[in-house]
Amino acid sequence: MHRSLTQFAVLGTLLGVACVQSADSAAADRGSRAMEYVRQVVEFGPRPSGSEANKRQQQFILEKLRALDCEVIEDDFVASTPIGELEMKNIIAKFSGKTDRVSVVSGHYDTLARPEMPNFVGANDAGSSTGLLLALAEDLSGEELRDSVWIVFFDGEESTVAWQGDDHTYGSRRLAEQWAAGPEKQRIRALINVDMIGDADLRLVYEGNSTPWLRDLVWDVATELGYSAHFPFGEGGYIEDDHVPFLERGFSAVDLIDFQYGMMNRHWHTEQDTLDKLSPQSLGVVLHVVRRTLEELEKRP
């Protein structure tokens, strides 16, 4: 993912501190399963699209999802990239509700191809999104849902050479195109994308491309839950990520991303992106906010 930076003034959040601490300790329990999944996918090593490690990871994700009360869809495709054709796979877990409305929660599971960095394991990018989505799927299994929830694991978010032209977001561009042309276009009310949400020092971007009503709904929910320190209003920037192809096709979408991973984002796309930088609390905070946002979306007319 890539951003052009626009920093706004940072407002103090001192008022929320006491509340945040108690909310965060509950979040740690919530996030511990997500963290365990991150640990497991990191063990596959670097997981770029088309690699053997990525295929093993796909089987891991599929095995977990097939044990749950959902419909599992594998969407295999071959992407033309600057380094040649690569086999990719989007994975979708559909949890059915009573209405025909759908909320989507998505994230990518491929890691950047870094042959010159053999120890790059992408714990945060994209282990954190993979772990969170698996934990969310477990939470939703067996729940009585009003609106359906579809959980999407995108392949091919990372560029193969450089983040320019079409050399990125292969999986999300494909799915956005498919859904824009089908009945999904009317059914889907919102898409919440998560990326790099495991940093122990969690501070999400109030992302400028995202659909304003949906972004503000998420930020209001987070504030109500006591997580305002992690979801500062107005601390902006524009991120290109898997939500953009959906925005371009008229869907409402929001990106939940922390793009200050270490000082000056220095751990991003480096061998420093390791498990010890992450915390179950951070994963739990985002999981909690996503769950509550899904409930709020159900209440909307």
Ligand SMILES: [Zn+2]
């Ligand atoms: Zn990345």
